[in-house]
Amino acid sequence: MTTPSRLDLEQDVVSLTAALCDIPSVSLQERDLADAVEAAVRRLPHLTVLRDGNAVVARTELGRAERVVLAGHLDTVPLTTPANLPVRREGDYLVGRGTTDMKGGVAVQLRLAATLPEPVRDVTYVFYDAEEISDEHNGLARLARHHPDLLAADFAVLLEPTDDAVEGGCNGSLTLQVHTRGVAAHSARPWMGHNAIHDVADVLARITQGQLPDVDVDGLLFRQSLNAVGISGGIADNVIPDHAVVTVNLRYAPHWGPEQAVSYLTEEVFAGLEVEVIDNSPGARPGLDRPAAAAFVDTLKLPVRAKQGWTDVSRFSALGVPAVNFGPGESQFAHADDERCRVDQIVAAESALRRWLG
Amino acid sequence: MTTPSRLDLEQDVVSLTAALCDIPSVSLQERDLADAVEAAVRRLPHLTVLRDGNAVVARTELGRAERVVLAGHLDTVPLTTPANLPVRREGDYLVGRGTTDMKGGVAVQLRLAATLPEPVRDVTYVFYDAEEISDEHNGLARLARHHPDLLAADFAVLLEPTDDAVEGGCNGSLTLQVHTRGVAAHSARPWMGHNAIHDVADVLARITQGQLPDVDVDGLLFRQSLNAVGISGGIADNVIPDHAVVTVNLRYAPHWGPEQAVSYLTEEVFAGLEVEVIDNSPGARPGLDRPAAAAFVDTLKLPVRAKQGWTDVSRFSALGVPAVNFGPGESQFAHADDERCRVDQIVAAESALRRWLG
Numbered sequence: 111m112t113t114p115s116r117l118d119l120e121q122d123v124v125s126l127t128a129a130l131c132d133i134p135s136v137s138l139q140e141r142d143l144a145d146a147v148e149a150a151v152r153r154l155p156h157l158t159v160l161r162d163g164n165a166v167v168a169r170t171e172l173g174r175a176e177r178v179v180l181a182g183h184l185d186t187v188p189l190t191t192p193a194n195l196p197v198r199r200e201g202d203y204l205v206g207r208g209t210t211d212m213k214g215g216v217a218v219q220l221r222l223a224a225t226l227p228e229p230v231r232d233v234t235y236v237f238y239d240a241e242e243i244s245d246e247h248n249g250l251a252r253l254a255r256h257h258p259d260l261l262a263a264d265f266a267v268l269l270e271p272t273d274d275a276v277e278g279g280c281n282g283s284l285t286l287q288v289h290t291r292g293v294a295a296h297s298a299r300p301w302m303g304h305n306a307i308h309d310v311a312d313v314l315a316r317i318t319q320g321q322l323p324d325v326d327v328d329g330l331l332f333r334q335s336l337n338a339v340g341i342s343g344g345i346a347d348n349v350i351p352d353h354a355v356v357t358v359n360l361r362y363a364p365h366w367g368p369e370q371a372v373s374y375l376t377e378e379v380f381a382g383l384e385v386e387v388i389d390n391s392p393g394a395r396p397g398l399d400r401p402a403a404a405a406f407v408d409t410l411k412l413p414v415r416a417k418q419g420w421t422d423v424s425r426f427s428a429l430g431v432p433a434v435n436f437g438p439g440e441s442q443f444a445h446a447d448d449e450r451c452r453v454d455q456i457v458a459a460e461s462a463l464r465r466w467l468g
Numbered sequence: 469m470t471t472p473s474r475l476d477l478e479q480d481v482v483s484l485t486a487a488l489c490d491i492p493s494v495s496l497q498e499r500d501l502a503d504a505v506e507a508a509v510r511r512l513p514h515l516t517v518l519r520d521g522n523a524v525v526a527r528t529e530l531g532r533a534e535r536v537v538l539a540g541h542l543d544t545v546p547l548t549t550p551a552n553l554p555v556r557r558e559g560d561y562l563v564g565r566g567t568t569d570m571k572g573g574v575a576v577q578l579r580l581a582a583t584l585p586e587p588v589r590d591v592t593y594v595f596y597d598a599e600e601i602s603d604e605h606n607g608l609a610r611l612a613r614h615h616p617d618l619l620a621a622d623f624a625v626l627l628e629p630t631d632d633a634v635e636g637g638c639n640g641s642l643t644l645q646v647h648t649r650g651v652a653a654h655s656a657r658p659w660m661g662h663n664a665i666h667d668v669a670d671v672l673a674r675i676t677q678g679q680l681p682d683v684d685v686d687g688l689l690f691r692q693s694l695n696a697v698g699i700s701g702g703i704a705d706n707v708i709p710d711h712a713v714v715t716v717n718l719r720y721a722p723h724w725g726p727e728q729a730v731s732y733l734t735e736e737v738f739a740g741l742e743v744e745v746i747d748n749s750p751g752a753r754p755g756l757d758r759p760a761a762a763a764f765v766d767t768l769k770l771p772v773r774a775k776q777g778w779t780d781v782s783r784f785s786a787l788g789v790p791a792v793n794f795g796p797g798e799s800q801f802a803h804a805d806d807e808r809c810r811v812d813q814i815v816a817a818e819s820a821l822r823r824w825l826g
Contacts, residue, residue: 281656285705297717298639298777300693307696307714308676314669335658338665339705344698347643347717347747351697356665359655359705389705419656 114145119154119224123460124204124453127217128197131208137185138247140164140239144184147237150220156227157235160260164239165249167260168223170232176402177232179266179431180463181250181422182216183241187445194449202452209451210439211242215269218438218460222467229467231402234263241422250425258429265402266426267463271439274455276410277417278330278396278434280424284360284371285339288313289384294345294352303350307343313356313383314338320379325363328396330416332363336379357388361418364393364427394424397432409466410436436462472503477512477582481818482562482811485575486555489566495543496605498522498597502542505595508578514585515593518618522597523607525618526581528590534760535590537624537789538580538821539608539780540573541599548805560810567809568797569600573627576796576818580825587825589760592621599780608783616787623760624784625821629797632813634768635775636688636754636792638782642718642729643697646671647742652703652710661708665701671714671741672696678737683721686754688774690721694737715746719776722751722785752782755790767824768794794820 115133119126135143144164151168152159160167164184186208189195197206204214216237223235238249245251254261290310295303322334336358343354358380362371368390376385396416397403407414414434417423423433438455473491477484493501502522509526510517518525522542544566547553555564562572574595581593596607603609612619648668653661680692694716701712716738720729726748734743754774755761765772772792775781781791796813 283656283706296777297693297695297697298641298719300695300719301691305695307699308672310699311669311672311676314666314672317666318669333659335655337655337658337663337708338702339655339707339709340702341665341668341712342700342702344696344700344715347697347715348641349697350695354699357702357705361656361658419654 114149115142117146117150117220119150119220123217123221123456126220127204127209127214127456130213130216131197131206132195134189134195135184135186136188137240137243140184144239147184151223154224157223160257162253162256163249165253166237167253168235170229172228172232174230174232177234177263178402179234179236179261179263179426180219180222180269181236181238181266182212182219182269183238183249184216185239185242186211187242190447194447202454203450204453205448205450207449210271210449211444212270212437212439214439214451214456215437217456218269218463221460222463226464226467231467233467234260236261250422254425254429261426261429261431263431265400265406266431266433267406268421268423268433268435269437270421270435271437271441271444272435273440275413275415276407276434276436277415278398279327279364279394280417280419280421281332281334281361281363282366282368282371282391282393283420284362284368284375284390285388286358286375287386287388288356288358288380289386290354291384292350292352295350297348297350300350306351306354310341310354310356316379317358322362325365327363327365328398330396330414332416333418334363335361362393364395368392391420392424392428394427394433396434400432403432403434406466410462472507473500475504475508475578477508477578481575481579481814484578485562485567485572485814488571488574489555489564490553492547492553493542493544494546495598495601498542502597505542509581512582515581518615520611520614521607523611524595525611526593528587530586530590532588532590535592535621536760537592537594537619537621537784538577538627539594539596539624540570540577540627541596541607542574543597543600544569545600545803552805552807558808560812561808562811563806563808565807568629568807569802570628570795570797572797572809572814573795575814576627576821579818580821584822584825589825591825592618594619608780612783612787619784619787619789621789623758623764624781624789624791625764626779626781626791626793627795628779628793629795629799629802630793631798633771633773634765634792634794635773636756637685637722637752638775638777638779639690639692639719639721640724640726640729640749640751641778642720642726642733642748643746644716644733645744645746646714646716646738647744648712649742650708650710653708655706655708658708661710664709664712668699668712668714674737675716680720683723685721685723686756688754688772690774691776692721693719720751722753726750749778750782750786752785752791754792758790761790761792764824768820
């Protein structure tokens with residue numbers, strides 16, 4: 111499209127959600143939507159705007175004592191076949207791709223951007239691309255590399271769906287592989303070899319023994335877990351196997367940095383075994399002790415719980431910005447073929463954030 | 469080839485071995501060699517000959533009180549690149565594809581066929597195709613279907629390489645898969661699911677507990693074993709797996725039939741688990757209590773031991789014919805790139821069988 115779709119930010123937040131969904135923006139195909147969002151915020155004289163790839167950053171520059179970020183991603187997972195668009199209304203729900211994850215949240219951002227020219231806290235609105243695909247493409251990570259100064263703030267809210275609650279921080283996620291090595295032999299003469307799959311029993315026992323307790327971090331309870339998520343081994347039905355691999359995933363609470371998690375698995379749980387780290391994404395502390403965060407929780411009067419899964423809040427954490435998730439939608443409908451969002455949650459989210467920023 | 473290679477059965481057994489090897493006969497490409505063998509035995513007036521595909525059966529019809537089978541396969545595993553043919557002499561060894569597995573044995577059969585017109589026991593010489601590949605092609609199995617009467621005998625000797633010993637009977641081999649089932653969940657919330665890979669620990673523990681002792685069958689000691697030979701499971705690094713499969717191989721002594729082996733694993737070792745039988749090849753009793761077998765052992769004065777691996781002797785066992793393996797060659801060189809056979813073993817095997825039959 112050479113002329114961006116015109117987004118009317120004066121319409122109600124539910125209609126705006128539908129309008130955003132009806133500009134499809136599957137990951138890596140966000141340009142039309144990014145163009146429309148950029149054009150809409152550039153029409154607002156109280157904001158300074160930057161475009162980076164298919165990310166858009168719009169900021170108030172009021173010299174307030176605090177600055178907060180409201181962030182949301184523009185992309186969605188792929189459409190269904192036939193397409194679960196355009197959006198339609200079904201009773202209390204808007205139904206269609208993006209309604210929950212997370213164009214309801216983006217609509218809230220845009221409504222606040224348009225209607226709060228003088229918020230009590232300076233606000234940085236971040237709209238970014240490629241959250242739903244592999245890390246290398248992530249638009250928020252790219253912004254953090256290109257413009258870390260633009261993301262500086264006292265507190266950040268990601269408007270991912272949180273089911274009428276606030277979710278603080280996130281667990282870290284460490285994936286590694288444990289290799290067992292044996293000696294191959296014909297299975298008619300197993301005593302000539304050493305069975306590497308049988309040694310997996312020890313790996314599984316260590317996983318059982320290596321479970322970690324729940325941890326309170328900044329007042330929120332994080333559940334930790336250690337799981338085998340993959341296993342493979344074997345050469346042929348008549349060969350004693352000489353190699354097996356167990357892929358293990360540790361979800362660790364944000365009181366630990368990434369190095370502590372690696373030490374725990376390599377030096378304690380799997381001490382003496384052959385271990386290879388595959389991926390390690392650090393967690394994020396909820397940071398609810400910061401004044402802006404405390405004011406946020408006080409104003410919203412919603413349940414606050416720990417975020418168990420890894421989310422982009424940890425990218426803010428890495429920049430020194432405590433962050434929470436709060437946005438309209440039920441996470442069970444994210445990525446679902448029948449993706450949908452309760453319209454009253456979208457309205458309530460706009461209203462809650464307006465109270466905090468107004 | 470339209471004119472078969474002419475095999476000279478008057479030459480010494482070592483030269484004959486080399487001549488047989490130099491007619492390549494990789495599995496399913498045995499026709500040239502089968503033609504040559506058929507032509508050679510048809511020139512012997514004391515034998516009646518039948519051709520079935522690329523198998524050849526030649527029998528004395530002397531009305532003796534006992535009949536024995538001498539059997540060997542004509543095919544080999546594939547040649548190396550460059551080809552490990554033609555055969556060459558290296559010190560005490562003939563070197564090249566087929567020398568050990570098992571054209572030395574075939575040469576012994578042909579020498580006895582040519583030079584023993586009136587053996588003390590009637591002899592059925594069986595030369596067959598496709599032993600080295602999957603069961604469906606096996607020439608001995610095909611002969612057993614087409615001409616079971618031709619294989620009837622009191623005792624059978626397969627001339628597979630046995631390292632200066634007699635190997636009696638063979639273990640059975642049962643392969644099955646044990647499935648564990650769980651409930652998939654995001655690995656950030658493992659308590660929403662059930663980890664099927666963790667349940668593999670129970671399967672491996674049962675394998676350890678399910679090991680079977682050595683068993684004496686007809687005076688020979690058979691070693692039994694139970695092994696995991698394959699394992700797989702896992703959906704993605706961020707998903708609690710809902711399914712894992714362990715492939716298990718049981719080598720069971722021939723005091724058990726195939727049904728007993730299945731009962732043991734399904735009703736005892738893996739009772740209550742989801743089990744699927746993949747393959748079950750029954751073993752064979754050594755049958756050394758039969759007079760022809762006892763005379764064989766008495767005459768050869770060689771060590772007699774149990775055959776641990778599954779071999780075609782079990783096809784004779786299924787026809788009610790006790791069978792042993794006895795032939796020139798060291799099994800460590802079978803299928804090896806540097807396949808080779810000690811020439812004195814070929815000479816000794818011919819001599820030993822001649823004493824028994826002469």
